[in-house]
Amino acid sequence: ACTGKDEKDGAGEKDTSKDPGKDTEQTEDGEDAEEVEEDPNAGLDFPLTVTNTGDPIEGGELNFGLVSDTPFEGTLSPVFYSGAPDADVMSFFNESLFAYDGDYLITNDGAATYEVSDDNKSITIKIGDNVNWHDGEPVKASDLLYSYQLLGHPDYTGTRYTFMISNVEGMPAYHNGETTEISGIEVSEDDKTITITYTEATPSLLSGIWANATPRHHVGDVMTGEVTMEELAASEKIRTSPIGFGPFKVAKIVPGESVLYERNDDYWRGKPQLDSIVLKVVSSASVLEALKKGDIDLSSVPVDQYLNAKEIDNIELLAKVDLAYTYIGFKLGKWDAEKKENITDPNARLADKRVRQAMWYAMDNETIGKELYHGLRFPGTTLIVPVFASFHDASIETPTYDPEKAKALLDEAGFVDVDGDGFREDADGNELVLNFASMSGGETAEPIAQFYMQNWADVGIKVQLLDGRLHEFNSFYDQVEADDPKIDIYQGAWGVGSDPDPSGLYGRTAAFNYTRYTSEKNDELLAAISGEQSLDTDFRAGKFKEWQELMVDEVPVAPTVFRYALTAANKRLTNYSIEPGTDLRLWQWGVTE
Amino acid sequence: MLKFILRRTLLMIPQLILLSLIIFMLAKAMPGDAVTGAFMGNPDATPEQIEKIREKFGLNDPWYQQYGRWIGKAVKGDFGQSYTHQQPVTTLIAGRVENTVLLSLFTAIMIYLMAIPLGIIAGRWTDTWADKMIVTYNYFAFATPLFVFALLMLFLFSFVLGWFPIGGTVDIRIETGTWDYVVSRAKHLFLPVMSAALIGTYATIQYLRNDIIDQKIKDYVKTARAKGVPEGKVYTRHILRNSLLPIAAFLGYEITGLIGGSIFIESIFSYQGLGQLFLQSINLRDFTVVTALVMIFGTATIVGTLLSDIILSIVDPRIRIE
């Protein structure tokens, strides 16, 4: 299964998620055009590719704006980095060994090719001959092995020791320090081929396999004791002089502020078009000014600035639906650290699913999407984002804004306003006051929280902000994660990575299952989704449908909105596309006069 | 005199110890410790495992032992590991300290460059139009919150006029060490420095003006006039020396002010310095960094006041004899 990512919902997009799961390179690829048409807001027709088809000039320079209100941290290694801004910085010089198609599945167009064994349990990867690190050393199979050795290392403190790593044969033994060999990984004689064998066959293989190599010769070898894990994580080789085999190489870094990339003439696909790329951190507040002035050519655009972005003449807006959804979570239990599983409390305040359904019905997400985001967000439906066309079930009827329905449900559940203060009491006549935790950040966070509380108040549910304030991203998740008893409901967001498997977010043993919702049925469906049988896509789709239905009925979380991600590109940019699986890759990007 | 300096320097030691104790307590009060850092977002960690690591880090020892270890390391420049940045706090800070030092230094210089002449003019020619203008400016400097002023400066000069870059400390394309590099740094520094300085002159001007007015009527000034000292010299030789003296004593407290200011300035101008780092770390609850920064800034002010006292003891003969 794949872990989801916490994502900060809000226009600021201060994305400092703890576990982005996948490379940005992958998430940058999107869904097909047809899927966009499925959306209720299909009227917002954004191009995925820039219209400028002019010939790129020689020696062009691109200014990339990294929109973040916090600077990038500069841990430029796929193994060790933690923040999304670092992923953005890495994307220019570091690439995955594989290319991905529009369904986020690996293809053979990348630096390496692969072959899956018949029993689906092992994969053989062959690295192309002309793939060289920036320092000229060839990329070796043992470099990929090194990544696995680091990720599974007993001293590894990062967060990427996930299912797809531990599922490698022999990995648990290695991880526990019982052996220094990973039995499931075999490197060929010529160091160009590597075979990875898994304990369990899983449908996630083609989307979830780790395929980032680590230049062992450059950063130093932990296995031989050349460096320690701690030294490695703090090493200059990762922080200020990292290398990869991508189309550009890092020429200079002003920590936290900007990066200068130069063309990698030795790039395996050929000579990149651009001469250099300058990456600059720009705050969400000033990104539009920077775009307008031409200080930056390319950047994401915070949704709340969409209307202003539209007015800027020298840029073009591209957009696609994001691999993410925002939701309201209902706290239903606790995480049992001993057993390492979620325990649902049948006496939780929101144990009655009718109340949860009512709260979903009460939320006017349509207005938020239309008025606040001008259509760039639209009401969420099921927990599988529409991007995954084969698994998302658009036919399920999900609650939409209907206060009357909500009131009816609440009445039915026995919550009525007995003392006439406009708010409902529970069956025993106790006042029902729910504590709502929500994140700060972005200009819209506060009004949205207020808006939902009003929505709920309209149907008679008294909701107040936890501690009377919005909580900062980290402390918010700390509290949610710790099952702070003060929290009844919370607003969160998940970035779902490229593998739609929801086990990591909703399974009985998933720590990220913050609502602590569990049920037999859920266990059964999730097991089926990630089980061997699911190698059959139709079977898997069926189970996905069942699961989505279950979730809509049980409402451990109520999805609020799906979203578009906006990208602004200067009109001089050519050969640029945000289309998933596009043929226009970074090395081909160019600028015209 | 040397003895005074030595004594004053030694006096700094208990101050530093007290500071570190307070900060240590604060750090203890902050949620999270070294272990939380290591296990952030790793839901697989079992309580036993965490307990084992706590033991290993000595987090179960009595507080004074922990404090001893912490301070022992801090003295050597080891403030532990930042868990959002996954690197030693010292490295993290080292990368930015230059920026903040530059910013504060130039701000202080600008403040004195502007405030001293203005204060002198206003104090010497009281109630003239020049004085009235200076006083009015000063009232505005007092009344305008730094952040409002900085925002407006940024908007006007960077966004509208485009004279200065929107943020950052240097243009990355320029070769380090060249003249252009210096120019680029200066260009990036100019707005933050000017914003802080134009507002920061308040205390100095106000003080200087009042003090000159006070000194003007002192007997020793009458003595000087009675000696036939020309008016200009009365100021340069007598009044100003006496009035400017305490400005040296302000230096230490000025540093406290500049640190406060740098938090606003760096945040508004996206200037990569310690102030911004502090805000970010607080926001990310990266308390090892926060602790280290508070310690560093506290030490800076303590050293600043030490400097003031020493400067004062050198220039003021009344203190010199001790």
Added chain:
Amino acid sequence: MKNPVLDEKQLIAQEKLNNPSFMRTIWREIKHDKMALGSLILLIIILSTAYLSPLFIDNAALTRVNFLNTWKPPSATNWLGTDDGGRDVFGQLMLGARNSFTIGIAVTVLAGLIGLTYGLISGFYGGAIDNVMMRILEFLMVLPTLMFIIVFVTIVPNYNVFTFILIMSAFYWFGKARLIRSRALQERELDYINASKTLGTPSWKIMFFEMFPNLSSLVIVNMTLSLAGNIGIETGLTFLGFGLPAGTPSLGTLISFARNPDIVQNKWWVWLPAALLILVMMLCINYVGQAVKRASDARQRLA
């Protein structure tokens, strides 16, 4: 000799006429300074509008989010337009001014009380007590105050307006204590204090009933001027996100919109009135404060 017992009330009235109290001196001074008088009037107008606004502005409606009404420019219904949540900016401005001012006052008074007590005790007793208390104060004064406040704000478990005031007050009394102490030290050398001692008056009485009244003008001057400073700090902290809790509008909240150049330029009504209001308020307080200061110093008086 005449009958010594005269009508007491008549005497008091007569006495009030020829002994102008400090308050009267202040008032005379303010009347004499057009800027100060104008400032005082303006301040009174602003504050009474702000404090009386709940009478004609519905508070609940003010905080109600309405996405159909966001970013509306000033109009007859919304005098200063609306913000990102479609809420009336004018109402928020009034509420913010009220909150900011109330906090400013609360912090000033609280910090003033702490500083006063500390300074009085230190200065009155002098000697070893003073020495110890001053070493402590010296140390406190070099703490990076703003950082400490921010740290405290983030780690206090139950954060609300009240804790915020406490935190700010805890860090803004040092200067006052030092000022009071240095004056108390001078004052204690004066013979009226010695006289009280020789007359058998207990120390605490001397401190608070003999010495304090003589420092009151100093305290008033200092408080007036630090009021402006405290309002500035509150709005600044709120601007950074460490001030008033969300949902409690402050002028800082409105000004923080100005981080976005688009809002600066195209939605000026959200932040500009707040920025101007704070500027005007601080200027007014300063002008009044300077007049109060002059009133306390006979040499500088204009009137």
Added chain:
Amino acid sequence: MSLLTVNDLKVHYPIRGGFFRKVVDHVRAVDGISFELQPGETYGLVGESGCGKTTSGRALIGLNKATSGEMLFEGKDLAKMGKAERRGYTKDIQMIFQDPYSSLNGRKNVLSIIAEPLRNFERLSPKEELLRVQELVARVGLNPESIYKYPHQFSGGQRQRIGIARALALNPKLIIADEPVSALDVSVQAQVLNFMQEIQKEFDLTYLFISHDLGIIQHMCDRIGIMYRGRFVEEGTASEIYNNPQHVYTKRLIAAIPEMNPEKRFEKMHLRQSINEEYQTEYNNYFDKDGRMFDLKKISDSHSVAMQ
């Protein structure tokens, strides 16, 4: 029996210095003085600035702690008393201060100023208090209406009277007057001095009169102690001191009084010069090798000198 007997009173102030601000030495502000006050007399303490006059007075009233020595007031040692016991004697010993401007709290009206000791020691109803204060005010020659006025509305001499009224409120036996007129103009000085003499008779007061002005001391005092560097150099009746000074320091002091007769000014100048010479040449007769005065030696019943 004498009202007050002072025996070998010492008041030392520590001097701190060195690295750790340790007490390295002491200022021997008062370094062993002894004298007696008889009821009803005025005893003058005179000497140059810094010789310890004020310190002695303050030690007697309890504003300074005596380092050692006895201060027997009606036979009881004030120095050994606890705070509470000492408070009982507050009524009996009062003080008139030098500066009539700073010795009255400007924030209080005359009524509360004069009533302060009454409030501390006597439980009076407001009415009684008012009457007592008015009585006192009338006694010191001020208009009874003035009790609601504030100090700044009075002239220096009047203020000094208010201070005296306050000191009189508790019917003290001994009044310590530390330079009660030196802050006043000549004309006003006379007013206060005359008045002090008057009330002395009326209230049967004993004065310890501290001053550096030999003219005033001569005018006011029955007996005089000359202080120098914390010690007595000479003690005697006024006429003994003025007409027959024995100690060279006393001579010097008396010679320093400006000559009011312009004709004799050169004489005076020469007198001063010759005393100065005497001071130089006969130094060893008056001071021991450490520069300290010798102990007082009686040369007559009432006259003693610090000589070898």
Added chain:
Amino acid sequence: MKKPVLDIKDLRTSFRIKGDYYAAVDGVTLTVHENEVVAIVGESGCGKSALALSIMGLHDHKNTKLEGQVNFGDENLLSLSRSRLNKVRGKDIGMIFQDPMTALNPLATIGRQIEEPMDYHMKLSASDKKKRTMELLRRVGIKNEQRVYEQYPHELSGGMRQRVVIAIALACDPVLLLADEPTTALDVTIQAQIMDLMKELQNQMKTGIILITHDLGVVAEMADRVVVMYAGEVVEIADVKELFENPLHPYTRSLLNSIPSNLEAKEKLHVIDGIVPSIQNLDREGCRFAPRIEWIPEEDHEKNPEMHEATPNHFVRCSCYKTFYFPEDRVGEREYVATNS
């Protein structure tokens, strides 16, 4: 007759208080000759210092109005430009201030402060300056002049500082010395020393001295001629002997009678009722001392009183002196009831 060095004619110094000018020195006419000590006496607030500061042009220009003439040599000091005045101050006229504690710049060495007037008025090399300074220090009775030269004011005692102040005043051999209460802040013994020193210096240097004091003892010891001032006016001028032997003006007589040392012990001192009026509420028409001698009938005073030459070179203002008497001489004891409350 000796040569006059300073000739003050009808000097009027007015201060601006709340917009209006009030004269603190009100029509003073006075001549100081070479080698003559003229003492100015009077209670506090009589305008003594105001007069001295007017001569030196040391008043705050914005709030002070100076009228009349202060002729020094052939120049009227009041009409000199600042720079011309600076040529005179410190060179031809030296001034000694009352409080030696505040009259010296705390941040400059004694040497520098004494040399400073030489910088502006004498062309001397650094070593000459130093030599002269040492000489001056010795002359004012400072024995360890080498050490004092390097010291700062706070390191010296009050008497020493006053000597330094005198040295500064004498630095450029002035023709006229203005001493505003030079001994008031000092101890009796030191006062005597300073008086002796000044007499000595005056004998040597033959300068004219204006000595301002309120201490009649000092006057008796130092002065050749005495000017008694009251409420901004000169009320009596006489040679010192004449004045002490035959004081005329009621004010002078009252002053002399209120000094304790002049009387037998324990006798009542004379008390002058009331206080010196402030310059704002001063009746400038009649005899200014009249309110303080109420028992003298109004008709005994002059209107706009003039100076009379009662005996040769003994001038007195207002005719009330003729009928003045002390009430206690006639009526026994007086009740002490304050009159101005």
